[in-house]
Amino acid sequence: MKAVQFSRYGGPEVLEIVEIEAPHPGPGEVRIAVRAAGVNPSDWKRREGQYRAFEEVRFPSGVGVEASGIVDEVGPGVSSTYVGDAVFGYGNGTMAEHAVLTHWVHKPDDLPFEIAGALPVISETAWRSLDELFVKAGETLLVSGAAGGIGSAMIQLARIRGITVIGTASLQKHDYLRELGAIPTTYGPGLAERLRQLAPDGIDAAVDVAGSGIIPELIAITGDPANVLSVADFSAEEYGAKFSHGPPKEPERVLADVARLYSKGLFRLRIEQAFPLEKTAEAQIASAAGRVTGKLVISP
Ligand SMILES: NC(=O)c1ccc[n+]([C@@H]2O[C@H](COP(=O)([O-])OP(=O)(O)OC[C@H]3O[C@@H](n4cnc5c(N)ncnc54)[C@H](OP(=O)(O)O)[C@@H]3O)[C@@H](O)[C@H]2O)c1
Structure with missing residues:
Protein backbone atom coordinates (compact mmCIF):
# COMPACT_ATOMS: atom_id res chain seq x y z
CA MET A 1 0.00 0.00 0.00
CA PRO A 120 -11.47 13.28 16.44
CA VAL A 121 -8.64 15.59 17.55
CA ILE A 122 -10.52 18.88 17.37
CA SER A 123 -13.73 17.68 18.99
CA GLU A 124 -12.01 15.86 21.85
CA THR A 125 -9.67 18.81 22.51
CA ALA A 126 -12.56 21.29 22.49
CA TRP A 127 -14.73 19.07 24.71
CA ARG A 128 -11.92 18.44 27.21
CA SER A 129 -10.97 22.13 27.36
CA LEU A 130 -14.55 23.18 28.13
CA ASP A 131 -14.74 20.52 30.87
CA GLU A 132 -11.41 21.56 32.41
CA LEU A 133 -12.38 25.25 32.41
CA PHE A 134 -15.66 24.52 34.24
CA VAL A 135 -17.36 27.17 32.11
CA LYS A 136 -21.13 26.99 32.55
CA ALA A 137 -24.42 27.84 30.84
CA GLY A 138 -25.08 31.58 30.93
CA GLU A 139 -21.38 32.47 31.08
CA THR A 140 -19.32 34.18 28.39
CA LEU A 141 -16.28 32.47 26.89
CA LEU A 142 -13.57 34.07 24.77
CA VAL A 143 -11.97 31.76 22.19
CA SER A 144 -8.70 33.19 20.92
CA GLY A 145 -8.13 31.52 17.56
CA ALA A 146 -11.72 30.60 16.79
CA ALA A 147 -11.66 29.98 13.01
CA GLY A 148 -9.36 26.93 12.87
CA GLY A 149 -10.18 23.32 13.67
CA ILE A 150 -10.35 23.44 17.45
CA GLY A 151 -11.98 26.87 17.45
CA SER A 152 -14.73 25.69 15.07
CA ALA A 153 -15.50 22.73 17.34
CA MET A 154 -15.24 24.71 20.55
CA ILE A 155 -17.67 27.44 19.47
CA GLN A 156 -20.36 24.89 18.64
CA LEU A 157 -19.85 22.65 21.67
CA ALA A 158 -19.89 25.68 23.97
CA ARG A 159 -23.07 27.06 22.37
CA ILE A 160 -24.75 23.67 22.89
CA ARG A 161 -23.83 23.98 26.60
CA GLY A 162 -25.60 27.36 26.71
CA ILE A 163 -22.41 29.40 26.81
CA THR A 164 -22.10 32.73 24.96
CA VAL A 165 -18.96 32.66 22.80
CA ILE A 166 -16.86 35.55 21.55
CA GLY A 167 -14.29 34.35 19.03
CA THR A 168 -11.28 36.09 17.55
CA ALA A 169 -10.33 35.79 13.88
CA SER A 170 -9.25 38.05 11.06
CA LEU A 171 -12.07 40.19 9.64
CA GLN A 172 -12.74 38.07 6.53
CA LYS A 173 -13.60 35.09 8.76
CA HIS A 174 -16.20 36.87 10.90
CA ASP A 175 -19.15 35.58 8.87
CA TYR A 176 -17.80 32.05 9.37
CA LEU A 177 -17.69 32.57 13.15
CA ARG A 178 -21.25 33.95 13.12
CA GLU A 179 -22.46 30.89 11.19
CA LEU A 180 -21.04 28.70 13.96
CA GLY A 181 -22.79 30.76 16.64
CA ALA A 182 -20.03 33.03 17.94
CA ILE A 183 -19.82 36.79 18.26
CA PRO A 184 -16.71 37.66 16.22
CA THR A 185 -14.02 40.19 16.93
CA THR A 186 -10.52 40.75 15.61
CA TYR A 187 -7.38 39.85 17.56
CA GLY A 188 -4.48 42.23 18.19
CA PRO A 189 -4.16 45.68 19.83
CA GLY A 190 -7.32 46.97 21.54
CA LEU A 191 -8.79 43.50 22.21
CA ALA A 192 -9.71 44.28 25.84
CA GLU A 193 -11.59 47.42 24.78
CA ARG A 194 -13.45 45.60 21.99
CA LEU A 195 -14.46 42.93 24.49
CA ARG A 196 -15.74 45.56 26.94
CA GLN A 197 -18.06 46.78 24.19
CA LEU A 198 -19.21 43.28 23.22
CA ALA A 199 -19.54 41.93 26.78
CA PRO A 200 -20.19 44.79 29.22
CA ASP A 201 -20.72 42.27 32.05
CA GLY A 202 -17.26 40.80 31.48
CA ILE A 203 -15.63 37.64 30.13
CA ASP A 204 -15.90 34.66 32.47
CA ALA A 205 -13.30 32.41 30.84
CA ALA A 206 -10.88 32.35 27.92
CA VAL A 207 -9.26 29.63 25.85
CA ASP A 208 -6.04 30.28 24.00
CA VAL A 209 -6.20 28.11 20.89
CA ALA A 210 -3.93 30.20 18.67
CA GLY A 211 -0.91 30.11 21.00
CA SER A 212 -0.16 33.69 20.08
CA GLY A 213 1.53 34.67 23.37
CA ILE A 214 -1.42 36.42 24.99
CA ILE A 215 -1.83 34.46 28.25
CA PRO A 216 -1.15 37.53 30.47
CA GLU A 217 -3.67 39.55 28.44
CA LEU A 218 -6.29 36.80 28.80
CA ILE A 219 -5.68 36.67 32.56
CA ALA A 220 -6.20 40.44 32.77
CA ILE A 221 -9.39 40.15 30.68
CA THR A 222 -10.93 37.36 32.81
CA GLY A 223 -9.52 38.59 36.12
CA ASP A 224 -8.01 35.28 37.29
CA PRO A 225 -5.46 32.78 35.89
CA ALA A 226 -7.87 29.98 36.88
CA ASN A 227 -10.26 31.24 34.18
CA VAL A 228 -7.70 30.82 31.40
CA LEU A 229 -6.73 27.63 29.59
CA SER A 230 -4.36 27.12 26.67
CA VAL A 231 -4.03 24.17 24.32
CA ALA A 232 -1.16 25.72 22.40
CA ASP A 233 1.12 27.73 24.72
CA PHE A 234 3.36 25.63 26.96
CA SER A 235 4.14 28.73 29.08
CA ALA A 236 0.51 28.99 30.30
CA GLU A 237 1.24 27.24 33.60
CA GLU A 238 4.08 29.69 34.38
CA TYR A 239 1.36 32.35 34.66
CA GLY A 240 -0.90 30.12 36.79
CA ALA A 241 -3.23 29.35 33.86
CA LYS A 242 -4.07 25.79 32.78
CA PHE A 243 -2.49 23.89 29.93
CA SER A 244 -4.67 21.11 28.58
CA HIS A 245 -3.16 18.19 26.71
CA GLY A 246 -3.87 14.64 25.58
CA PRO A 247 -4.00 11.72 25.51
CA PRO A 248 -7.76 11.81 24.93
CA LYS A 249 -9.67 10.99 28.10
CA GLU A 250 -12.89 9.39 26.78
CA PRO A 251 -12.36 9.29 23.02
CA GLU A 252 -15.23 6.94 22.07
CA ARG A 253 -17.81 8.82 24.15
CA VAL A 254 -16.88 12.20 22.70
CA LEU A 255 -16.78 10.88 19.10
CA ALA A 256 -20.17 9.20 19.47
CA ASP A 257 -21.69 12.35 20.96
CA VAL A 258 -20.26 14.59 18.24
CA ALA A 259 -21.52 12.19 15.54
CA ARG A 260 -25.00 12.37 17.10
CA LEU A 261 -24.82 16.18 17.20
CA TYR A 262 -23.84 16.18 13.53
CA SER A 263 -26.79 13.96 12.61
CA LYS A 264 -29.12 16.33 14.48
CA GLY A 265 -27.76 19.32 12.54
CA LEU A 266 -26.16 20.80 15.66
CA PHE A 267 -22.52 20.45 14.61
CA ARG A 268 -20.83 21.42 11.34
N1 LIG B 1 -3.14 20.56 23.79
C1 LIG B 1 -3.89 19.79 23.04
O1 LIG B 1 -4.55 18.85 23.51
C2 LIG B 1 -3.97 20.07 21.56
C3 LIG B 1 -4.68 19.21 20.72
C4 LIG B 1 -4.75 19.54 19.36
C5 LIG B 1 -4.12 20.69 18.88
N2 LIG B 1 -3.43 21.47 19.74
C6 LIG B 1 -2.77 22.73 19.28
O2 LIG B 1 -3.79 23.73 19.20
C7 LIG B 1 -3.42 24.71 18.24
C8 LIG B 1 -4.57 25.01 17.31
O3 LIG B 1 -4.91 23.86 16.56
P1 LIG B 1 -5.95 23.98 15.36
O4 LIG B 1 -6.07 22.63 14.75
O5 LIG B 1 -7.17 24.70 15.79
O6 LIG B 1 -5.11 24.96 14.38
P2 LIG B 1 -5.51 25.55 12.97
O7 LIG B 1 -6.78 24.94 12.49
O8 LIG B 1 -4.33 25.45 12.09
O9 LIG B 1 -5.76 27.12 13.29
C9 LIG B 1 -5.77 28.01 12.24
C10 LIG B 1 -6.52 29.27 12.65
O10 LIG B 1 -5.76 30.00 13.60
C11 LIG B 1 -6.12 31.37 13.45
N3 LIG B 1 -5.09 32.27 13.97
C12 LIG B 1 -3.81 32.36 13.57
N4 LIG B 1 -3.18 33.30 14.33
C13 LIG B 1 -4.09 33.80 15.19
C14 LIG B 1 -4.05 34.77 16.24
N5 LIG B 1 -2.94 35.45 16.54
N6 LIG B 1 -5.18 35.00 16.96
C15 LIG B 1 -6.32 34.34 16.67
N7 LIG B 1 -6.43 33.41 15.68
C16 LIG B 1 -5.33 33.14 14.97
C17 LIG B 1 -6.32 31.54 11.96
O11 LIG B 1 -7.30 32.54 11.75
P3 LIG B 1 -6.91 33.89 10.96
O12 LIG B 1 -6.49 33.45 9.59
O13 LIG B 1 -8.14 34.68 11.02
O14 LIG B 1 -5.75 34.48 11.71
C18 LIG B 1 -6.76 30.17 11.47
O15 LIG B 1 -8.14 30.13 11.08
C19 LIG B 1 -2.16 24.17 17.56
O16 LIG B 1 -1.04 24.80 18.15
C20 LIG B 1 -2.16 22.68 17.90
O17 LIG B 1 -0.88 22.12 17.92
C21 LIG B 1 -3.35 21.20 21.06
Whole structure:
Protein backbone atom coordinates (compact mmCIF):
# COMPACT_ATOMS: atom_id res chain seq x y z
CA MET A 1 0.00 0.00 0.00
CA LYS A 2 1.01 3.65 -0.32
CA ALA A 3 1.80 5.56 2.88
CA VAL A 4 3.37 8.84 3.91
CA GLN A 5 6.48 8.48 6.06
CA PHE A 6 9.50 10.42 7.27
CA SER A 7 12.85 8.98 8.35
CA ARG A 8 14.40 12.05 9.97
CA TYR A 9 13.21 15.30 11.53
CA GLY A 10 13.06 18.24 9.16
CA GLY A 11 10.96 20.37 6.83
CA PRO A 12 8.20 19.14 4.51
CA GLU A 13 10.87 17.76 2.15
CA VAL A 14 11.50 14.82 4.54
CA LEU A 15 8.01 13.44 3.79
CA GLU A 16 8.04 10.53 1.36
CA ILE A 17 5.36 8.46 -0.32
CA VAL A 18 6.48 4.86 0.17
CA GLU A 19 5.16 1.46 -0.82
CA ILE A 20 4.95 -0.73 2.31
CA GLU A 21 3.05 -3.75 3.55
CA ALA A 22 -0.31 -2.85 5.07
CA PRO A 23 -0.26 -3.05 8.92
CA HIS A 24 -2.38 -5.61 10.80
CA PRO A 25 -4.53 -4.72 13.81
CA GLY A 26 -3.42 -5.95 17.23
CA PRO A 27 -5.77 -6.95 20.06
CA GLY A 28 -8.58 -4.43 20.45
CA GLU A 29 -7.77 -2.68 17.15
CA VAL A 30 -9.23 -2.56 13.65
CA ARG A 31 -7.73 -1.77 10.28
CA ILE A 32 -9.51 0.47 7.80
CA ALA A 33 -9.24 1.29 4.14
CA VAL A 34 -8.74 5.02 4.72
CA ARG A 35 -11.23 7.41 3.12
CA ALA A 36 -10.06 10.64 4.82
CA ALA A 37 -7.38 11.54 7.36
CA GLY A 38 -7.49 14.91 9.13
CA VAL A 39 -4.43 17.19 9.00
CA ASN A 40 -3.45 18.57 12.41
CA PRO A 41 -0.71 21.00 13.46
CA SER A 42 0.74 18.10 15.52
CA ASP A 43 1.60 16.34 12.22
CA TRP A 44 4.13 18.98 11.16
CA LYS A 45 5.24 19.80 14.73
CA ARG A 46 6.10 16.11 15.23
CA ARG A 47 7.89 16.01 11.84
CA GLU A 48 9.93 19.09 12.82
CA GLY A 49 10.98 17.42 16.09
CA GLN A 50 9.08 19.87 18.31
CA TYR A 51 7.84 16.99 20.51
CA ARG A 52 11.11 15.15 20.84
CA ALA A 53 11.60 16.21 24.50
CA PHE A 54 8.56 14.23 25.61
CA GLU A 55 7.70 11.82 22.80
CA GLU A 56 9.85 9.20 21.12
CA VAL A 57 9.47 8.93 17.35
CA ARG A 58 10.66 5.67 15.82
CA PHE A 59 11.89 6.08 12.24
CA PRO A 60 10.59 5.54 9.68
CA SER A 61 7.50 7.17 11.14
CA GLY A 62 4.02 7.30 9.67
CA VAL A 63 2.01 10.54 9.59
CA GLY A 64 -1.50 11.26 10.85
CA VAL A 65 -3.41 10.39 14.01
CA GLU A 66 -7.06 10.30 12.88
CA ALA A 67 -9.08 8.93 9.98
CA SER A 68 -12.36 7.62 8.67
CA GLY A 69 -12.79 4.57 6.46
CA ILE A 70 -14.17 1.09 5.96
CA VAL A 71 -13.05 -1.70 8.29
CA ASP A 72 -11.14 -4.34 6.33
CA GLU A 73 -9.55 -6.34 9.18
CA VAL A 74 -10.60 -6.82 12.81
CA GLY A 75 -8.09 -7.52 15.59
CA PRO A 76 -8.50 -10.17 18.31
CA GLY A 77 -11.03 -9.35 21.02
CA VAL A 78 -12.96 -6.74 19.03
CA SER A 79 -16.73 -7.13 19.28
CA SER A 80 -19.51 -5.11 17.65
CA THR A 81 -17.33 -3.95 14.73
CA TYR A 82 -17.13 -5.99 11.54
CA VAL A 83 -15.41 -5.95 8.17
CA GLY A 84 -17.36 -3.53 5.98
CA ASP A 85 -18.39 -1.16 8.80
CA ALA A 86 -17.85 2.58 8.24
CA VAL A 87 -15.98 4.02 11.24
CA PHE A 88 -13.84 6.97 12.30
CA GLY A 89 -11.40 7.54 15.13
CA TYR A 90 -7.79 7.66 16.28
CA GLY A 91 -4.85 5.70 14.91
CA ASN A 92 -1.24 5.98 13.89
CA GLY A 93 0.07 6.60 10.41
CA THR A 94 -3.40 7.34 9.07
CA MET A 95 -2.09 9.10 5.95
CA ALA A 96 -1.92 5.83 4.08
CA GLU A 97 -4.21 3.60 2.05
CA HIS A 98 -4.80 1.40 5.13
CA ALA A 99 -4.36 2.30 8.80
CA VAL A 100 -4.91 0.72 12.20
CA LEU A 101 -7.33 2.50 14.53
CA THR A 102 -6.97 2.17 18.29
CA HIS A 103 -10.16 4.05 19.27
CA TRP A 104 -13.15 4.40 16.95
CA VAL A 105 -16.92 4.64 16.68
CA HIS A 106 -19.35 3.79 13.90
CA LYS A 107 -19.90 6.56 11.37
CA PRO A 108 -23.52 7.57 10.80
CA ASP A 109 -24.55 7.41 7.12
CA ASP A 110 -25.26 11.15 7.00
CA LEU A 111 -21.78 12.09 8.28
CA PRO A 112 -19.46 12.41 5.24
CA PHE A 113 -16.16 10.47 5.42
CA GLU A 114 -14.26 13.72 4.79
CA ILE A 115 -15.70 15.35 7.88
CA ALA A 116 -15.60 12.23 10.05
CA GLY A 117 -11.88 11.81 9.39
CA ALA A 118 -11.23 15.35 10.58
CA LEU A 119 -13.31 15.28 13.76
CA PRO A 120 -11.47 13.28 16.44
CA VAL A 121 -8.64 15.59 17.55
CA ILE A 122 -10.52 18.88 17.37
CA SER A 123 -13.73 17.68 18.99
CA GLU A 124 -12.01 15.86 21.85
CA THR A 125 -9.67 18.81 22.51
CA ALA A 126 -12.56 21.29 22.49
CA TRP A 127 -14.73 19.07 24.71
CA ARG A 128 -11.92 18.44 27.21
CA SER A 129 -10.97 22.13 27.36
CA LEU A 130 -14.55 23.18 28.13
CA ASP A 131 -14.74 20.52 30.87
CA GLU A 132 -11.41 21.56 32.41
CA LEU A 133 -12.38 25.25 32.41
CA PHE A 134 -15.66 24.52 34.24
CA VAL A 135 -17.36 27.17 32.11
CA LYS A 136 -21.13 26.99 32.55
CA ALA A 137 -24.42 27.84 30.84
CA GLY A 138 -25.08 31.58 30.93
CA GLU A 139 -21.38 32.47 31.08
CA THR A 140 -19.32 34.18 28.39
CA LEU A 141 -16.28 32.47 26.89
CA LEU A 142 -13.57 34.07 24.77
CA VAL A 143 -11.97 31.76 22.19
CA SER A 144 -8.70 33.19 20.92
CA GLY A 145 -8.13 31.52 17.56
CA ALA A 146 -11.72 30.60 16.79
CA ALA A 147 -11.66 29.98 13.01
CA GLY A 148 -9.36 26.93 12.87
CA GLY A 149 -10.18 23.32 13.67
CA ILE A 150 -10.35 23.44 17.45
CA GLY A 151 -11.98 26.87 17.45
CA SER A 152 -14.73 25.69 15.07
CA ALA A 153 -15.50 22.73 17.34
CA MET A 154 -15.24 24.71 20.55
CA ILE A 155 -17.67 27.44 19.47
CA GLN A 156 -20.36 24.89 18.64
CA LEU A 157 -19.85 22.65 21.67
CA ALA A 158 -19.89 25.68 23.97
CA ARG A 159 -23.07 27.06 22.37
CA ILE A 160 -24.75 23.67 22.89
CA ARG A 161 -23.83 23.98 26.60
CA GLY A 162 -25.60 27.36 26.71
CA ILE A 163 -22.41 29.40 26.81
CA THR A 164 -22.10 32.73 24.96
CA VAL A 165 -18.96 32.66 22.80
CA ILE A 166 -16.86 35.55 21.55
CA GLY A 167 -14.29 34.35 19.03
CA THR A 168 -11.28 36.09 17.55
CA ALA A 169 -10.33 35.79 13.88
CA SER A 170 -9.25 38.05 11.06
CA LEU A 171 -12.07 40.19 9.64
CA GLN A 172 -12.74 38.07 6.53
CA LYS A 173 -13.60 35.09 8.76
CA HIS A 174 -16.20 36.87 10.90
CA ASP A 175 -19.15 35.58 8.87
CA TYR A 176 -17.80 32.05 9.37
CA LEU A 177 -17.69 32.57 13.15
CA ARG A 178 -21.25 33.95 13.12
CA GLU A 179 -22.46 30.89 11.19
CA LEU A 180 -21.04 28.70 13.96
CA GLY A 181 -22.79 30.76 16.64
CA ALA A 182 -20.03 33.03 17.94
CA ILE A 183 -19.82 36.79 18.26
CA PRO A 184 -16.71 37.66 16.22
CA THR A 185 -14.02 40.19 16.93
CA THR A 186 -10.52 40.75 15.61
CA TYR A 187 -7.38 39.85 17.56
CA GLY A 188 -4.48 42.23 18.19
CA PRO A 189 -4.16 45.68 19.83
CA GLY A 190 -7.32 46.97 21.54
CA LEU A 191 -8.79 43.50 22.21
CA ALA A 192 -9.71 44.28 25.84
CA GLU A 193 -11.59 47.42 24.78
CA ARG A 194 -13.45 45.60 21.99
CA LEU A 195 -14.46 42.93 24.49
CA ARG A 196 -15.74 45.56 26.94
CA GLN A 197 -18.06 46.78 24.19
CA LEU A 198 -19.21 43.28 23.22
CA ALA A 199 -19.54 41.93 26.78
CA PRO A 200 -20.19 44.79 29.22
CA ASP A 201 -20.72 42.27 32.05
CA GLY A 202 -17.26 40.80 31.48
CA ILE A 203 -15.63 37.64 30.13
CA ASP A 204 -15.90 34.66 32.47
CA ALA A 205 -13.30 32.41 30.84
CA ALA A 206 -10.88 32.35 27.92
CA VAL A 207 -9.26 29.63 25.85
CA ASP A 208 -6.04 30.28 24.00
CA VAL A 209 -6.20 28.11 20.89
CA ALA A 210 -3.93 30.20 18.67
CA GLY A 211 -0.91 30.11 21.00
CA SER A 212 -0.16 33.69 20.08
CA GLY A 213 1.53 34.67 23.37
CA ILE A 214 -1.42 36.42 24.99
CA ILE A 215 -1.83 34.46 28.25
CA PRO A 216 -1.15 37.53 30.47
CA GLU A 217 -3.67 39.55 28.44
CA LEU A 218 -6.29 36.80 28.80
CA ILE A 219 -5.68 36.67 32.56
CA ALA A 220 -6.20 40.44 32.77
CA ILE A 221 -9.39 40.15 30.68
CA THR A 222 -10.93 37.36 32.81
CA GLY A 223 -9.52 38.59 36.12
CA ASP A 224 -8.01 35.28 37.29
CA PRO A 225 -5.46 32.78 35.89
CA ALA A 226 -7.87 29.98 36.88
CA ASN A 227 -10.26 31.24 34.18
CA VAL A 228 -7.70 30.82 31.40
CA LEU A 229 -6.73 27.63 29.59
CA SER A 230 -4.36 27.12 26.67
CA VAL A 231 -4.03 24.17 24.32
CA ALA A 232 -1.16 25.72 22.40
CA ASP A 233 1.12 27.73 24.72
CA PHE A 234 3.36 25.63 26.96
CA SER A 235 4.14 28.73 29.08
CA ALA A 236 0.51 28.99 30.30
CA GLU A 237 1.24 27.24 33.60
CA GLU A 238 4.08 29.69 34.38
CA TYR A 239 1.36 32.35 34.66
CA GLY A 240 -0.90 30.12 36.79
CA ALA A 241 -3.23 29.35 33.86
CA LYS A 242 -4.07 25.79 32.78
CA PHE A 243 -2.49 23.89 29.93
CA SER A 244 -4.67 21.11 28.58
CA HIS A 245 -3.16 18.19 26.71
CA GLY A 246 -3.87 14.64 25.58
CA PRO A 247 -4.00 11.72 25.51
CA PRO A 248 -7.76 11.81 24.93
CA LYS A 249 -9.67 10.99 28.10
CA GLU A 250 -12.89 9.39 26.78
CA PRO A 251 -12.36 9.29 23.02
CA GLU A 252 -15.23 6.94 22.07
CA ARG A 253 -17.81 8.82 24.15
CA VAL A 254 -16.88 12.20 22.70
CA LEU A 255 -16.78 10.88 19.10
CA ALA A 256 -20.17 9.20 19.47
CA ASP A 257 -21.69 12.35 20.96
CA VAL A 258 -20.26 14.59 18.24
CA ALA A 259 -21.52 12.19 15.54
CA ARG A 260 -25.00 12.37 17.10
CA LEU A 261 -24.82 16.18 17.20
CA TYR A 262 -23.84 16.18 13.53
CA SER A 263 -26.79 13.96 12.61
CA LYS A 264 -29.12 16.33 14.48
CA GLY A 265 -27.76 19.32 12.54
CA LEU A 266 -26.16 20.80 15.66
CA PHE A 267 -22.52 20.45 14.61
CA ARG A 268 -20.83 21.42 11.34
CA LEU A 269 -17.28 21.42 10.11
CA ARG A 270 -15.89 23.22 7.08
CA ILE A 271 -13.30 21.23 5.16
CA GLU A 272 -11.23 23.95 3.52
CA GLN A 273 -9.43 21.56 1.17
CA ALA A 274 -8.91 17.84 0.56
CA PHE A 275 -5.49 16.79 -0.75
CA PRO A 276 -4.44 13.48 -2.33
CA LEU A 277 -1.89 11.42 -0.37
CA GLU A 278 0.89 12.60 -2.71
CA LYS A 279 0.26 16.21 -1.62
CA THR A 280 0.58 15.66 2.13
CA ALA A 281 3.62 17.97 2.23
CA GLU A 282 1.58 20.73 0.59
CA ALA A 283 -1.20 20.20 3.16
CA GLN A 284 1.28 20.43 6.04
CA ILE A 285 2.75 23.65 4.60
CA ALA A 286 -0.78 25.12 4.46
CA SER A 287 -1.47 24.00 8.05
CA ALA A 288 1.81 25.46 9.31
CA ALA A 289 0.98 28.81 7.68
CA GLY A 290 -1.72 29.07 10.37
CA ARG A 291 -4.60 30.42 8.25
CA VAL A 292 -6.77 27.31 7.79
CA THR A 293 -10.52 27.79 8.20
CA GLY A 294 -11.99 24.60 9.68
CA LYS A 295 -9.84 21.64 8.63
CA LEU A 296 -7.72 20.15 5.85
CA VAL A 297 -7.89 16.45 5.03
CA ILE A 298 -5.93 13.89 3.05
CA SER A 299 -8.03 11.57 0.90
CA PRO A 300 -5.93 8.64 -0.35
N1 LIG B 1 -3.14 20.56 23.79
C1 LIG B 1 -3.89 19.79 23.04
O1 LIG B 1 -4.55 18.85 23.51
C2 LIG B 1 -3.97 20.07 21.56
C3 LIG B 1 -4.68 19.21 20.72
C4 LIG B 1 -4.75 19.54 19.36
C5 LIG B 1 -4.12 20.69 18.88
N2 LIG B 1 -3.43 21.47 19.74
C6 LIG B 1 -2.77 22.73 19.28
O2 LIG B 1 -3.79 23.73 19.20
C7 LIG B 1 -3.42 24.71 18.24
C8 LIG B 1 -4.57 25.01 17.31
O3 LIG B 1 -4.91 23.86 16.56
P1 LIG B 1 -5.95 23.98 15.36
O4 LIG B 1 -6.07 22.63 14.75
O5 LIG B 1 -7.17 24.70 15.79
O6 LIG B 1 -5.11 24.96 14.38
P2 LIG B 1 -5.51 25.55 12.97
O7 LIG B 1 -6.78 24.94 12.49
O8 LIG B 1 -4.33 25.45 12.09
O9 LIG B 1 -5.76 27.12 13.29
C9 LIG B 1 -5.77 28.01 12.24
C10 LIG B 1 -6.52 29.27 12.65
O10 LIG B 1 -5.76 30.00 13.60
C11 LIG B 1 -6.12 31.37 13.45
N3 LIG B 1 -5.09 32.27 13.97
C12 LIG B 1 -3.81 32.36 13.57
N4 LIG B 1 -3.18 33.30 14.33
C13 LIG B 1 -4.09 33.80 15.19
C14 LIG B 1 -4.05 34.77 16.24
N5 LIG B 1 -2.94 35.45 16.54
N6 LIG B 1 -5.18 35.00 16.96
C15 LIG B 1 -6.32 34.34 16.67
N7 LIG B 1 -6.43 33.41 15.68
C16 LIG B 1 -5.33 33.14 14.97
C17 LIG B 1 -6.32 31.54 11.96
O11 LIG B 1 -7.30 32.54 11.75
P3 LIG B 1 -6.91 33.89 10.96
O12 LIG B 1 -6.49 33.45 9.59
O13 LIG B 1 -8.14 34.68 11.02
O14 LIG B 1 -5.75 34.48 11.71
C18 LIG B 1 -6.76 30.17 11.47
O15 LIG B 1 -8.14 30.13 11.08
C19 LIG B 1 -2.16 24.17 17.56
O16 LIG B 1 -1.04 24.80 18.15
C20 LIG B 1 -2.16 22.68 17.90
O17 LIG B 1 -0.88 22.12 17.92
C21 LIG B 1 -3.35 21.20 21.06
